[in-house]
Amino acid sequence: MGFLVDLRxxxxxxSFDKRKLWNLSTCCQAPLFARYDLKGAARELKPxxxxxxxxxxxxxxxxxxxxxxxxxVTLGEGFTPLLKAPSLGRSIGTPHLxxxxxxxxxxxxxxARGLSAAISKVFELGGxxxxxxxxxNAGGATAAYAARVNLPAHIFMPKDVPEANRVECxxxxxxxxxxxxxxxxxxxxxxxxxxxxxxxxxxTLKEPYRVEGKKTMGYEIAEQLDWxxxxxxxxxxxxxxxxxxxxxAFDEMEQMGWIGPDRPRMVSVQxxxxxxxxxxxxxxxxxxxxxxxxxxxxxxxxxxxxxxDFLMLRAIKESGGCAVSVTDEELMSAVPEMAAATGIxxxxxxxxxxxxxxxxxxxDQVTEDDRVILFNTGTGLKYIDVMR
Numbered sequence: 001m002g003f004l005v006d007l008r009x010x011x012x013x014x015s016f017d018k019r020k021l022w023n024l025s026t027c028c029q030a031p032l033f034a035r036y037d038l039k040g041a042a043r044e045l046k047p048x049x050x051x052x053x054x055x056x057x058x059x060x061x062x063x064x065x066x067x068x069x070x071x072x073v074t075l076g077e078g079f080t081p082l083l084k085a086p087s088l089g090r091s092i093g094t095p096h097l098x099x100x101x102x103x104x105x106x107x108x109x110x111x112a113r114g115l116s117a118a119i120s121k122v123f124e125l126g127g128x129x130x131x132x133x134x135x136x137n138a139g140g141a142t143a144a145y146a147a148r149v150n151l152p153a154h155i156f157m158p159k160d161v162p163e164a165n166r167v168e169c170x171x172x173x174x175x176x177x178x179x180x181x182x183x184x185x186x187x188x189x190x191x192x193x194x195x196x197x198x199x200x201x202x203x204t205l206k207e208p209y210r211v212e213g214k215k216t217m218g219y220e221i222a223e224q225l226d227w228x229x230x231x232x233x234x235x236x237x238x239x240x241x242x243x244x245x246x247x248x249a250f251d252e253m254e255q256m257g258w259i260g261p262d263r264p265r266m267v268s269v270q271x272x273x274x275x276x277x278x279x280x281x282x283x284x285x286x287x288x289x290x291x292x293x294x295x296x297x298x299x300x301x302x303x304x305x306x307x308x309d310f311l312m313l314r315a316i317k318e319s320g321g322c323a324v325s326v327t328d329e330e331l332m333s334a335v336p337e338m339a340a341a342t343g344i345x346x347x348x349x350x351x352x353x354x355x356x357x358x359x360x361x362x363x364d365q366v367t368e369d370d371r372v373i374l375f376n377t378g379t380g381l382k383y384i385d386v387m388r
Contacts (some may be wrong), residue, residue, distance in 0.1 A: 002067040003041040007032040009209050009310060018065075021125050023206050024307075028034055031308055032208040032370065034065045034366070042256040046081055050223060054078040056155055057113055057216035060379060065117065067211050071124035073148045075106035077116045078216050082373070083226040088341035088354075093361045096123060096371040098230070100221065101344050103379030107144050107168065109137035109347070110214070110377045117213030118202045119145035129154065131199035133186030135299045136165035137378055142202065143172035154199055156186035161299050164382040173381075182294055184304050193347055204239030205308040211245045218249030221373065228265050231370040232321075232360075234353040236278060236377055237268040238303035238311040247315040263371075266321040268312060269356040271296035271328060274304060281323035286310055297328045297386055298348040300377065322365065324357040335380060335387070350376030 007016040009025035016022050018034075025032050041062040052207040053059035057078025066072050083099050089097030102110035115138065122130055131153040132142045139155040146153035155169050170177045179186045187203055205211060218356055222229060229250065232260045235243045243266055253259045268277045273295040281286035291304040306312065316323060326334075334351035338344060345355075353374040358368040380387065 002064065003037040003062050004065050004067060005035045005037055008035050019125070021122065021127055021200055022208060023201055027384040031205040031211070031311065034208055034212055036063050036252070038063070038252060038255045045142035045256070047223070047227060047258055057116070057213060057220075059215055060219050064356070065209050066120045067126055068124055069122055072122040073123055073145050074116055075112065075144060075148070077105050077112040077213075079220060080104050083342065083344070085342045086191040087180075087202075088338065090254055091341070092358055093106050093368055094357065094370060094372050095368060098373045099342060099344055100217065100339075100373055100375050101370050102217075102364070102375065102377050103344070103347065103350070107137065107141045108379040109141065110156070110217070110375075111141040112144075113213035113216055114138075114210030115141035115145050115202070115213070117149065118207060118209040119149070121209045122200050122202070123149050127151070129197070129199045129201045130202050131190045131194055131197070132156070132202045133183050133190050134165075135183045135302055136161040136295060137300060137382070139174070140165055140168035143169045143174035147172045154190075156189050158182055158186065158299070159197060162383050163385045178327065182302060184290075184305060189272070204241050204306070205244070206291060211241050211248065213245075214242045215245035215249040215252075219253065222253055223247070227259055229259060229262060230266060230373045232366055232372045233264045233375070234267040234356055234372070235270055235375045236271060236298075236301060236349040237306075237312060237350050238301050239306050240268065241278070242375070243268060243315060243375070244308050244311045247319070263319050266315050266319040266387065267356065267360070268316055268321075268323040269352050270323065270325050271331065271352065272302040272325045273296050273328065274302050276304060276306070277309065278323040278325045280309065280313055281316060286313055288313070298331055298352060300347070300349040301352065322360075324356040326352050326359070330355040338376070339380070344376055345380035346376040347380050348386065349379035350374070350378060353379065354364070
């Protein structure tokens with residue numbers, strides 16, 4: 001058994017029973033966060049003993065929501081490399097540059113972390129089927145982890161997602177429905193049909209468990225840097241679960257005594273054609289308005305409205321960070337630039353962080369003394385048709 005205590009509403013802190021499958025909180029219709037007995041977890045989970053544990057995200061099992069080890073649905077996700085990129089860094093004025101390469105995860109993206117955790121919890125609590133709206137990679141990850149435990153998966157995708165995402169879902173046996181619209185339209189279809197069909201909705205932050213898988217990126221960064229966090233983290237944000245999850249991880253680690261109060265400046269990177277968080281940050285707002293007529297070649301960034309907008313904006317503000325948008329031309333130019341300098345073939349979303357970093361360097365918001373991490377959230381191999 002683990003150290004999960006309950007689920008908490010992120011707006012009013014109301015408690016919800018960990019033994020039931022929940023979507024948004026019933027009190028505020030807000031995301032739920034898993035809460036742990038961190039003192040108890042710290043007695044079992046010790047940083048100096050992690051080297052002897054399995055090299056996946058499940059090495060942090062005591063602060064994960066799945067309490068029955070037999071219910072962990074895994075393909076070996078997590079503990080991805082944190083690679084130094086000094087040559088690329090020097091060329092743009094940040095010699096202490098590193099890239100966290102999530103493209104080596106199962107199914108080729110960081111989505112594997114969140115869906116491993118979510119599908120595991122659905123399996124543990126007896127869910128019968130799952131449904132998800134996806135811009136591409138989350139659908140493939142859902143299909144893969146659901147296939148591991150013969151759980152029916154219903155995936156709704158915009159019809160113009162990269163071909164690899166569609167093929168992946170079909171080959172893995174999911175029920176795929178292509179939608180003439182955006183991910184927000186796919187989300188509405190899931191919401192309208194899930195109750196009657198008996199699906200558990202695993203939409204971004206509309207359930208409590210995907211963020212728990214994503215938060216392990218924060219644990220890994222701390223471990224890989226010997227428990228000294230970087231100065232700046234640039235993260236491509238559509239739904240923003242990864243950024244929110246890492247911020248939660250930093251808080252948990254401090255409570256367990258692993259790190260101090262210092263935090264990285266968190267930078268949300270979005271596409272200029274769909275930048276609701278950037279707009280809200282620049283206007284000093286606590287929530288973001290729905291972005292109208294969202295367009296970008298980076299399908300993972302084409303999220304016009306995020307359920308966790310207030311959580312992203314809160315983390316950015318508390319960290320002293322910012323939100324930056326880049327054009328499609330800038331992010332696509334950054335793909336071969338990052339690849340040729342590092343050997344990492346990034347997804348367009350990952351390359352967007354390099355384009356954003358250049359802007360921050362030119363405006364003196366990032367200096368040559370800063371230790372900077374860029375997140376490449378997926379492999380460019382899944383975007384060959386987009387590259388062409």
